[in-house]
Amino acid sequence: MTENKRITIKIAREFTECPGGRYRKNGPYSGEEFRDDHLIPKINELADGQTLVVDLDDGDGYGESFLEEAFGGLVRKMGKSVIEKIEIISNDEPELKDTIRKYMENANG
Amino acid sequence: MKKRTERLARIERLRLKRLRRWPKHLKGRKKGLERIRMHDRAAAAAVKSRQRGNAVKAKAPVVFDLEKATAEMLEFFHTVRETIRDGKPIDIDMSDVTDISVSSLLYLVAIMQDAKLRGDVMDVHGNMPVHKRSRDIMEASGFFNYVRRQSSTLPFFKTTSILQITSGRQHDSMLVSKLCAFIRKALEMNRNGTRYVFKIITELMQNTIGHAYPDHKGEDRMWYMSAQLMDDEVDIAFLDTGVGIPKTVQKKLKEEISEFISLTGDEDFLMSALEGIPNRTQTGKRYRGKGLPTIYQLYQKGKISKLAIMSGMGYINGMDKKRLKKKMFGTLFRFRIGVTND
Numbered sequence: 001m002t003e004n005k006r007i008t009i010k011i012a013r014e015f016t017e018c019p020g021g022r023y024r025k026n027g028p029y030s031g032e033e034f035r036d037d038h039l040i041p042k043i044n045e046l047a048d049g050q051t052l053v054v055d056l057d058d059g060d061g062y063g064e065s066f067l068e069e070a071f072g073g074l075v076r077k078m079g080k081s082v083i084e085k086i087e088i089i090s091n092d093e094p095e096l097k098d099t100i101r102k103y104m105e106n107a108n109g
Numbered sequence: 110m111k112k113r114t115e116r117l118a119r120i121e122r123l124r125l126k127r128l129r130r131w132p133k134h135l136k137g138r139k140k141g142l143e144r145i146r147m148h149d150r151a152a153a154a155a156v157k158s159r160q161r162g163n164a165v166k167a168k169a170p171v172v173f174d175l176e177k178a179t180a181e182m183l184e185f186f187h188t189v190r191e192t193i194r195d196g197k198p199i200d201i202d203m204s205d206v207t208d209i210s211v212s213s214l215l216y217l218v219a220i221m222q223d224a225k226l227r228g229d230v231m232d233v234h235g236n237m238p239v240h241k242r243s244r245d246i247m248e249a250s251g252f253f254n255y256v257r258r259q260s261s262t263l264p265f266f267k268t269t270s271i272l273q274i275t276s277g278r279q280h281d282s283m284l285v286s287k288l289c290a291f292i293r294k295a296l297e298m299n300r301n302g303t304r305y306v307f308k309i310i311t312e313l314m315q316n317t318i319g320h321a322y323p324d325h326k327g328e329d330r331m332w333y334m335s336a337q338l339m340d341d342e343v344d345i346a347f348l349d350t351g352v353g354i355p356k357t358v359q360k361k362l363k364e365e366i367s368e369f370i371s372l373t374g375d376e377d378f379l380m381s382a383l384e385g386i387p388n389r390t391q392t393g394k395r396y397r398g399k400g401l402p403t404i405y406q407l408y409q410k411g412k413i414s415k416l417a418i419m420s421g422m423g424y425i426n427g428m429d430k431k432r433l434k435k436k437m438f439g440t441l442f443r444f445r446i447g448v449t450n451d
Contacts, residue, residue, distance in 0.1 A: 021315040022315055061307030064399045065400060092304065
């Protein structure tokens with residue numbers, strides 16, 4: 001029953017193991033590409049009360065610019081209410097959960 | 110008889126005119142050069158001798174390493190860069206080099222690639238170090254993927270301790286992944302051990318694309334990268350030949366007068382960038398750039414070691430900052446990662 005309230009997206013499996021930079025024009029696997037082609041469509045699929053779990057594990061790592069554009073940019077596009085719909089899993093780099101949280105909270109300045 | 114002499118003289122003039130274009134030292138001209146060589150070896154030698162009599166002689170420092178012999182190396186690179194820019198022939202003499210780092214070859218490659226991108230006519234000759242280890246490193250560095258070798262008599266030296274010089278114009282996360290795989294293999298570590306390297310190089314690529322070349326078109330925005338196993342650590346170098354961090358910082362800080370007036374030299378601006386310069390979001394509110402400070406924090410936490418950054422006249426060596434005597438055109442990042450950096 002609880003599982004129905006969570007949709008998971010694993011970046012290493014569904015997007016790439018080696019994420020790129022900030023913008024799509026900078027090269028493949030950018031934060032912008034991940035946000036627009038994967039995150040936002042998944043969020044739009046969420047039913048009321050559902051959460052999107054973003055699993056960051058099993059990749060090579062993440063640049064700050066990728067994370068800021070993907071998650072900070074998500075808030076800039078969809079508003080602060082989207083923060084409550086996102087849950088982060090990061091066992092490889094636990095500090096990324098706080099980093100992403102800060103990017104989302106400070107996205108508008 | 111007179112007609113025949115005139116005809117022969119005309120042919121000779123045409124042949125010499127063609128030969129004056131030789132030698133073009135970069136890749137992609139080999140076919141024409143080989144043809145000239147086969148037919149006119151003697152004449153080419155004579156022309157070469159006359160042409161190169163005026164060539165600038167640039168003797169490479171014995172220690173060919175920007176950190177170990179900073180002043181001499183920057184002086185040498187200035188000579189090479191300025192001579193190429195002036196369109197003069199230059200002979201680079203590497204014969205006495207006994208200690209060479211791939212990261213310094215990176216800068217030499219970048220100087221010549223920059224000239225190529227500008228469309229400069231280059232007449233650059235060079236030789237190899239006599240010292241075997243230095244020669245082997247030069248061979249294995251990938252230097253000759255960028256600069257054409259005239260002699261193919263030397264056997265190609267293969268090693269697993271060097272990741273050849275690579276370059277690009279875009280953010281290439283596959284290449285960063287390849288670098289991490291090289292480090293994992295060299296140091297026998299798992300993926301967790303290279304996550305910081307992935308993060309750092311990703312940020313440096315992003316900075317190159319976003320800030321290093323504000324007035325250039327996409328095709329000129331080049332970055333260069335290399336890695337070399339040294340003393341149980343991997344030495345990583347990342348270079349761009351853009352405007353340099355101090356100039357970028359100065360431009361941004363002019364809005365923040367109070368912070369701007371407290372900084373005087375390139376080394377101050379460089380340190381300021383590492384500590385986090387003010388920036389503005391699209392909504393006009395202030396935040397501090399995260400990429401470079403993150404890299405510096407990783408150094409301070411011991412995740413990487415021997416961090417050295419040269420940019421403009423500024424030089425950061427670990428926690429110390431100083432002013433260079435000669436300008437570094439662009440920005441060179443160098444750091445090491447070992448099994449103890451966890």
